[in-house]
Amino acid sequence: MEPVLLKKDGPIAWLTLNRPEKRNALSLELMGDMLHKLNTVAQDQDVRVVVIKGNGPAFCAGHDLGEMVGTDLDVRHFNNLFSVCTAMMQTLQKLPQPVIAQVHGIATAAGCQLVATCDLAIAETGAQFATPGVKIPPRQYRWFGLSENEELWKCC
Numbered sequence: 001m002e003p004v005l006l007k008k009d010g011p012i013a014w015l016t017l018n019r020p021e022k023r024n025a026l027s028l029e030l031m032g033d034m035l036h037k038l039n040t041v042a043q044d045q046d047v048r049v050v051v052i053k054g055n056g057p058a059f060c061a062g063h064d065l066g067e068m069v070g071t072d073l074d075v076r077h078f079n080n081l082f083s084v085c086t087a088m089m090q091t092l093q094k095l096p097q098p099v100i101a102q103v104h105g106i107a108t109a110a111g112c113q114l115v116a117t118c119d120l121a122i123a124e125t126g127a128q129f130a131t132p133g134v135k136i137p138p139r140q141y142r143w144f145g146l147s148e149n150e151e152l153w154k155c156c
Contacts, residue, residue: 003030005055006037011048013041013097020056025064026110031084038091050095052118053102059127062109085110089117103127 005016015037017024024030041047054060067081092099092114101107101118108130115121115129123129 004033004037013047013050015052017054017060023058023061024054025061027064027067028081028084031088035088035091038095042095047097050097050099051102058105059103059107060111060114062111092117108132
C-alpha cells in the first residue's frame with residue numbers, strides 16, 4: 001500500500017496520507033514518499049493548487065512513535081528521521097502552488113505542524129488540534145550521552 005496517494009483532478013493535486021490503521025502517522029516511508037510526490041507536483045505546470053488530506057478517521061497523528069523507541073536506535077536514526085521531516089516541511093513551504101490542508105478527525109504533534117506548514121487549513125466541524133508531547137514509558141527509550149544529544153539537536 002502506498003503511504004501517500006497522488007491524484008490529479010484538473011488543476012488540483014490531491015495528496016492523501018494513506019496509513020489509516022496508524023492514523024496517518026508520519027513514518028520515514030510516508031515522509032519520503034510525500035517528499036518525492038511534492039517534488040513531482042512542483043514540476044507540474046498544470047497543477048495550480050495542492051490539497052493534503054488523510055485517509056481514515058484522522059488527518060495525522062504526528063510522528064510514528066514505533067520508529068522512535070527501541071534499544072537499537074542511535075543518534076543517526078533520529079538525525080535521519082528529523083532531517084527527512086524537515087526536508088518535507090521545507091519543500092511544502094517552497095512549493096510554487098498554494099497548499100491547503102483538508103483536516104478531519106485529529107491533527108496532533110507533527111500532524112499539527114504539517115497543517116501549520118500549509119498555506120491554508122480547512123477543518124471540518126469537530127476536527128481537533130493538539131501538541132500534547134510524548135509520554136513514552138522510561139524502559140522504551142534510550143538515553144543519549146551529552147555529545148550524542150548535541151548531535152541530535154543540530155538536526156532539528
